[in-house]
Amino acid sequence: MIKPAAYQNMYAGKILDMILSNGFRIAAIKVLNLTSAQAAKFYEVHKERPFYNDLVKSMTSGTILAAILEKENAVEDYRTLIGATNPANAAEGTIRKYFGESVEKNAVHGSDSDENAIIEASFFFAELDRV
Numbered sequence: 781m782i783k784p785a786a787y788q789n790m791y792a793g794k795i796l797d798m799i800l801s802n803g804f805r806i807a808a809i810k811v812l813n814l815t816s817a818q819a820a821k822f823y824e825v826h827k828e829r830p831f832y833n834d835l836v837k838s839m840t841s842g843t844i845l846a847a848i849l850e851k852e853n854a855v856e857d858y859r860t861l862i863g864a865t866n867p868a869n870a871a872e873g874t875i876r877k878y879f880g881e882s883v884e885k886n887a888v889h890g891s892d893s894d895e896n897a898i899i900e901a902s903f904f905f906a907e908l909d910r911v
């Protein structure tokens with residue numbers, strides 16, 4: 781997912797270029813505006829965390845881009861490509877280092893396991909949306 785601030789700042793093209801040139805295949809893609817209820821559901825695992833309400837607000841502040849990415853070892857390799865959650869701690873050359881502004885406006889989201897990738901993919905896409 782490309783988050784609202786990064787999308788608003790016109791970083792989507794550069795971020796997708798990094799994703800594609802690192803060997804990921806885009807199996808589905810769309811832009812959309814999340815409602816509060818949708819953002820709250822997507823990040824439900826964090827609902828007890830102190831940052832949850834701000835996170836939901838931030839994710840509904842503008843358009844996002846959602847995509848399903850495929851690659852051998854995709855979850856781990858994508859997490860390496862995006863860098864640490866807090867852009868201040870992200871390694872040089874990572875997406876969050878280049879395009880993240882803060883822990884909340886950290887440019888992109890990535891699934892943290894194969895299991896969650898399947899859940900998150902089906903949150904955004906129907907089987908027919910995939911190639």
Ligand code: CMP
Nearest residue numbers: 826831835865883884885886888889890
């Ligand atoms: P993301 O990978 O989308 O998963 C949850 C998001 O919560 C995370 O990126 C951050 O943007 C946001 N967040 C805000 N504050 C924190 C925090 N203290 N720790 C972890 N994630 C946070």
